[in-house]
Amino acid sequence: MPFKLExxxxxxxxxDVSRLLRGAFDRKVNAMDLGITPGEARTLIQVALTEGIKQAEIATRMGIEPMTLSAYLDRLEAMGLVARVPDPADRRAKNVVMTDKAEPLLTELMAGLREMMNAYTAGLDEATREVLCGNLRVLRHNLRELDPCLAGKDAGKLADDKSGDGR
Incomplete structure (x- = not known):
């Protein structure tokens, strides 16, 4: 008898939900025709959430290679949406900040993503959404605390504090 997994x-x-949501995100960003790719959109969102942190930290938070992030940032910087500024604590490092030019694009992007998430969470009332978000925060916290590879790192801390409505 073949082995059956739950x-x-x-x-x-x-x-499964993460994979499906990432595909939906990519399709939504492409359909919005904002002039940026889904990868650049994810980068812009991370820069907005983590304003002023090092490129390497952003890559870690996004789970991508630093060179991939660098390519996204090069394109976003060329469009005037982000800027790399010297890190006051480490003159060799660059911190990434959003420019004023990015605000309208980010506002439009987030409105489209909120609309998308509202459609995907249809059938979940506000209280259920809050419980789901709360439970996911507990799971994320436990993963960071209990996984030896993540222990002591505060990856995502700013996103935890600022990302609020992920619905």
């Missing part, structure tokens, strides 16, 4: 575990469901 497909409705928390891990399997989160993995």
């Amino acid at each position: 497909s409705e575990t928390i891990g399997m469901l989160l993995t």
Whole structure:
């Protein structure tokens, strides 16, 4: 008899939802025709959430290679949407900040993503959404605290504090 895995575990469901949501995000950003790619949109969102942190930290938060992030930042900088500024604590490092020019684009992007998430969370009332977000925060916290690879790192701390409505 073949070995059968349980497909409705928390891990399997989160993995599946994450994959589906990432694809939906990419399609939404492409459909909005904002002049940026989905990767650049994710980068711009991270820069807005983590204003003024090092490029390497942004890459870690996004789970991408520093060279991939650098390419996204090069394009966003060429469009005048972000700027690299010297890190006052480390003159070799650059921190990334959003420019005023990025605000209208980011506002439009976030409105489109909120609309998308409202459609995908239809059927969940406000209280259920809050419970889901709260439970996901606990899971994220536990992963950071209990995983030896993440222990002591505060990756995502600013995003935890600022990302609020991910609905």
